[in-house]
Amino acid sequence: MREMRVLVACEFSGIVRRAFAERGHDAWSCDLLPAEDRSNKHIVGDARSLLGDGWDLLIVAHPPCTRLCNSGVRWLSKPPAGRTRAEMWAELDEGAALFSALWNAPIERIAVENPVMHRHAKERIVNYAPPAQSVQPWQFGHGESKRTCLWLKNLPPLRPTEIVAGREARVHRMPPGPDRWRERSRFFPGIAEAMADQWGGHAMRAAA
Numbered sequence: 001m002r003e004m005r006v007l008v009a010c011e012f013s014g015i016v017r018r019a020f021a022e023r024g025h026d027a028w029s030c031d032l033l034p035a036e037d038r039s040n041k042h043i044v045g046d047a048r049s050l051l052g053d054g055w056d057l058l059i060v061a062h063p064p065c066t067r068l069c070n071s072g073v074r075w076l077s078k079p080p081a082g083r084t085r086a087e088m089w090a091e092l093d094e095g096a097a098l099f100s101a102l103w104n105a106p107i108e109r110i111a112v113e114n115p116v117m118h119r120h121a122k123e124r125i126v127n128y129a130p131p132a133q134s135v136q137p138w139q140f141g142h143g144e145s146k147r148t149c150l151w152l153k154n155l156p157p158l159r160p161t162e163i164v165a166g167r168e169a170r171v172h173r174m175p176p177g178p179d180r181w182r183e184r185s186r187f188f189p190g191i192a193e194a195m196a197d198q199w200g201g202h203a204m205r206a207a208a
Contacts, residue, residue, distance in 0.1 A: 004056035009047035009102060011061035014039055015187040019196035029061075048098070051105040058090065058113040059195065060102050063186050067092040067100065069115035076120065096124035103127065103151060110153040111199065117149075132159040140190030144168050148191075161194050 005026045009018045020027035020171025021041065028041050030050060035042035042097040043050065051058070066072050067088065076088050103112055104126055114131075123127050131149035135158055138145060150158070 006057045007055045009060045010063045013186055016059055016061050016192040019192040020200055023200050025200055042119050043183055048101045055107050057109045058105055058107045064095055064120055065100055065114050067095045068121040070118045073118040091177055096121055100126040110154050112151040113148055124205050137188045138164050140194055142188050142190050155199050158194050158198060
């Protein structure tokens with residue numbers, strides 16, 4: 001049994017990082033934004049520059065998904081005011097390139113979180129495979145609904161830990177505002193705890 005080196009990419013909240021660190025792992029987060037908790041275990045920058053640094057587990061907590069997710073495919077043909085079709089497709093290519101780099105990283109165990117993708121995104125992702133599972137916050141102690149897909153390599157699907165009543169789509173119904181994007185990208189602690197318990201223990205047993 002040994003601790004793992006865990007990289008949590010695309011996370012500034014520290015929620016997933018702390019869940020693994022509390023269980024004895026050497027966990028780091030990385031994002032273009034500074035850490036909300038001001039942790040010294042956070043790297044500001046592009047996670048792609050860190051992928052070859054000998055990690056045991058890569059968790060991509062919330063990659064930029066606006067152009068990849070099925071709910072936003074309409075903008076590719078009819079851009080929002082002030083934007084062009086060329087810009088939308090360029091952002092799609094950028095998002096697919098990031099997903100591809102993370103999904104194909106030289107790391108033994110990988111988990112990438114993302115909403116359901118449209119076909120244009122799937123076509124652009126290198127070695128695309130369907131998600132291994134989808135999870136809901138209400139399966140992990142949160143009375144909310146927000147379907148999230150998980151792409152997994154050498155990791156078992158997450159097992160629900162606490163199914164609760166309540167199916168409020170709180171995140172989807174958030175009113176417009178300057179902090180809406182931040183709250184929509186915030187990870188659910190119950191899911192982070194399940195990841196740390198189940199994947200952390202699984203990987204440590206496999207390495208023993």
